[in-house]
Amino acid sequence: MWTKFIASVKKELLLLIRDIPALSMLFLMPVTLVLVMTMLQDSTFKILDEQRLSIIILNNDTGSFGKNIVKGLQASKLFKVTTAHNSSVDGLKSKVAKGKFTIGIVVNKGATQSITKNLNREIYHQFPEEITAAVTLDTVGAGVSAKVDVFFDPVIKYSVKQSVLSALREFSAGVESEIIYSTYASLFKQLLGVEMKKSTHPVQLVEIHEQKAATEATSTIPNSTQHNVPAYTLFAIFFIVIPLAGNIIKERTSGVALRLKTMPGSVVPSLLGKTAVYFFLGFIQATVMFLMGIFILPLMGLPQLNIQSNQWMALLILTFAISMAATGYGILIGTIFTSQTQASIFGSISVVILAALGGIWVPIFMMSDLMQTLSRFSPLNWGLHGYYNILLRHSGISGITTDVFLLLGFFMVSVLGAWLYQKRKKG
Amino acid sequence: MNQQPAIAIVDLTKQYAQSEKPAVDGLNLQIMQGEIFGLLGPNGAGKTTTVSMLCTHLEPTKGLIYINGKEVSENQLFIRNRIGFVPQDIALYEELTAKENLHFFGNMFGLKGKTLQNKIDYWLDAFNLGDKSKKKIKTYSGGMKRRINLIAGLLHNPEILFLDEPTVGIDVQSKNVIIEFLKELNKQGTTIVYTSHHMDEAENFCSRIGIIDHGKIIAKGAPASLIAQYDDCNNLEDIFLKLTGRTLRD
Numbered sequence: 001m002w003t004k005f006i007a008s009v010k011k012e013l014l015l016l017i018r019d020i021p022a023l024s025m026l027f028l029m030p031v032t033l034v035l036v037m038t039m040l041q042d043s044t045f046k047i048l049d050e051q052r053l054s055i056i057i058l059n060n061d062t063g064s065f066g067k068n069i070v071k072g073l074q075a076s077k078l079f080k081v082t083t084a085h086n087s088s089v090d091g092l093k094s095k096v097a098k099g100k101f102t103i104g105i106v107v108n109k110g111a112t113q114s115i116t117k118n119l120n121r122e123i124y125h126q127f128p129e130e131i132t133a134a135v136t137l138d139t140v141g142a143g144v145s146a147k148v149d150v151f152f153d154p155v156i157k158y159s160v161k162q163s164v165l166s167a168l169r170e171f172s173a174g175v176e177s178e179i180i181y182s183t184y185a186s187l188f189k190q191l192l193g194v195e196m197k198k199s200t201h202p203v204q205l206v207e208i209h210e211q212k213a214a215t216e217a218t219s220t221i222p223n224s225t226q227h228n229v230p231a232y233t234l235f236a237i238f239f240i241v242i243p244l245a246g247n248i249i250k251e252r253t254s255g256v257a258l259r260l261k262t263m264p265g266s267v268v269p270s271l272l273g274k275t276a277v278y279f280f281l282g283f284i285q286a287t288v289m290f291l292m293g294i295f296i297l298p299l300m301g302l303p304q305l306n307i308q309s310n311q312w313m314a315l316l317i318l319t320f321a322i323s324m325a326a327t328g329y330g331i332l333i334g335t336i337f338t339s340q341t342q343a344s345i346f347g348s349i350s351v352v353i354l355a356a357l358g359g360i361w362v363p364i365f366m367m368s369d370l371m372q373t374l375s376r377f378s379p380l381n382w383g384l385h386g387y388y389n390i391l392l393r394h395s396g397i398s399g400i401t402t403d404v405f406l407l408l409g410f411f412m413v414s415v416l417g418a419w420l421y422q423k424r425k426k427g
Numbered sequence: 428m429n430q431q432p433a434i435a436i437v438d439l440t441k442q443y444a445q446s447e448k449p450a451v452d453g454l455n456l457q458i459m460q461g462e463i464f465g466l467l468g469p470n471g472a473g474k475t476t477t478v479s480m481l482c483t484h485l486e487p488t489k490g491l492i493y494i495n496g497k498e499v500s501e502n503q504l505f506i507r508n509r510i511g512f513v514p515q516d517i518a519l520y521e522e523l524t525a526k527e528n529l530h531f532f533g534n535m536f537g538l539k540g541k542t543l544q545n546k547i548d549y550w551l552d553a554f555n556l557g558d559k560s561k562k563k564i565k566t567y568s569g570g571m572k573r574r575i576n577l578i579a580g581l582l583h584n585p586e587i588l589f590l591d592e593p594t595v596g597i598d599v600q601s602k603n604v605i606i607e608f609l610k611e612l613n614k615q616g617t618t619i620v621y622t623s624h625h626m627d628e629a630e631n632f633c634s635r636i637g638i639i640d641h642g643k644i645i646a647k648g649a650p651a652s653l654i655a656q657y658d659d660c661n662n663l664e665d666i667f668l669k670l671t672g673r674t675l676r677d
Contacts, residue, residue, distance in 0.1 A: 015522050258516075259512060262510065
């Protein structure tokens with residue numbers, strides 16, 4: 001049994017080492033993918049933080065509204081603000097259209113005045129006539145809204161557009177509050193001769209605390225590396241399906257499988273040897289990818305993969321289960337398909353589909369209900385969920401138990417399927 | 428020649444699910460120990476299916492096979508330890524060297540260490556391949572590949588050797604080496620069951636032949652006595668064509 005197992009492992013290793021294209025596919029492809037995707041997505045992860053949206057603002061308003069909008073935008077971490085002086089609206093529009101700025105904002109002339117007049121009219125109507133007769137509030141020209149024009153670069157995403165508009169509405173609301181306050185102050189002064197004092201200790205009525213829903217205070221900030229390294233590690237491990245299935249089919253078409261089946265004893269040691277090699281290949285791939293995330297990506301200016309010392313065991317267990325699942329799938333494909341071309345086409349396409357369903361490219365929460373339901377059946381989803389639980393949610397081994405069982409179940413179902421298919425064929 | 432049957436086949440039938448007619452149809456045959464038995468037939472006659480069932484690779488739909496007195500389906504391990512199988516295809520790993528291939532198949536037979544190494548060296552020398560044993564199989568000529576293919580089935584010294592067209596597509600010299608070697612092996616007591624399309628080769632090589640068509644044995648006997656039975660036939664090929672017809676088989 002051991003002689004056969006070791007012979008099979010040795011043979012598979014030799015075949016694998018000598019198959020340079022397959023090895024390249026298994027190592028270079030995922031490494032390249034991680035590098036490219038991390039670099040691409042790094043800017044997406046940073047876009048609302050370090051890489052601020054570039055805004056050009058033309059303030060034609062001489063009042064507090066225009067000044068406060070400019071001040072608010074400049075204070076925001078979201079935007080890099082350039083103030084346009086001596087520029088026309090068309091000039092500003094052209095700069096945005098050419099992509100020099102992502103967003104262009106024009107605060108139109110008399111905006112503060114319009115707001116003040118409209119608010120004056122509103123407040124004026126709230127008081128009884130005997131009081132309003134005694135005061136004078138400028139409401140001439142009320143009814144015309146203050147105008148702010150926002151020009152967006154056509155390529156800007158809908159979500160970014162909405163963020164910008166929300167921020168503008170927030171600044172406007174702040175400015176409006178200040179104008180309301182000063183209008184009331186003016187009324188009180190005129191009616192009661194009382195000078196209202198400005199608050200020296202303004203209190204923020206609602207304080208919003210942004211916190212991560214992690215179980216430990218030491219939770220990791222998600223970034224492109226934390227997402228891409230586990231995602232493409234999974235993708236790479238599942239790509240062993242192609243050489244493994246090809247190897248099984250080659251043995252069958254060359255007659256080697258037939259020869260092995262006529263030899264004394266079971267074919268199990270031979271199959272186990274093959275499984276062991278591809279299983280450990282998955283481990284090596286994972287190790288290479290994780291080491292790359294820790295040591296290579298930071299050298300390229302990308303975030304470092306953050307793995308804490310107490311996470312290694314959970315990572316080991318999960319990677320074990322993922323490797324088993326991928327190996328089982330490879331055995332199933334290699335058993336069912338009759339040619340290497342069929343197996344490589346089906347194998348690669350099915351892995352890409354399972355990866356897409358598994359949330360490798362698009363996060364699952366962004367998928368439609370139907371796709372979210374389908375994603376529950378993707379082993380890559382179980383794997384990615386497990387990696388996220390370990391690396392981002394710091395859940396430890398207890399947080400990956402379900403995923404590990406699902407992956408091992410997938411392995412067993414695949415191998416059982418292959419065995420039943422083979423048995424039926426032999427009969 | 429020992430007159431104990433090495434192989435006894437009783438009413439052997441194989442019906443494939445996707446086929447209307449059985450590939451092997453109620454075959455009855457005895458092959459004696461020490462014989463070189465040639466199973467001849469046109470394409471699709473049932474030769475390979477029969478050999479596959481004899482080698483335990485395929486399960487019969489009906490019928491029984493006895494090898495050295497043991498029923499095959501119930502004694503697979505016993506049978507597999509005593510048979511050698513050389514498939515029609517070059518059943519070797521192209522990316523491995525001849526030695527690496529033979530080591531692997533030897534290990535699969537349960538052989539190891541010095542015993543296996545000695546056997547490999549012996550067979551490689553016997554087939555004049557000793558100096559090329561460290562080259563990958565993919566660099567070998569057709570004849571060299573056939574010789575390694577044969578050695579891989581001989582490493583465990585089988586009592587019965589099944590050869591499925593062992594000389595197909597090779598040069599005359601390689602064919603001659605293989606046939607002469609197999610004759611020598613047979614002299615040492617190995618029973619050989621051989622399928623081929625080469626009638627002249629079978630006529631000279633086999634002690635007895637069986638012509639199979641549509642899954643049934645339609646003629647059997649020693650080549651010379653078969654030729655003698657048919658007045659209008661001068662050789663085995665004439666008999667073969669007379670019995671199986673001249674229509675092309677695909």
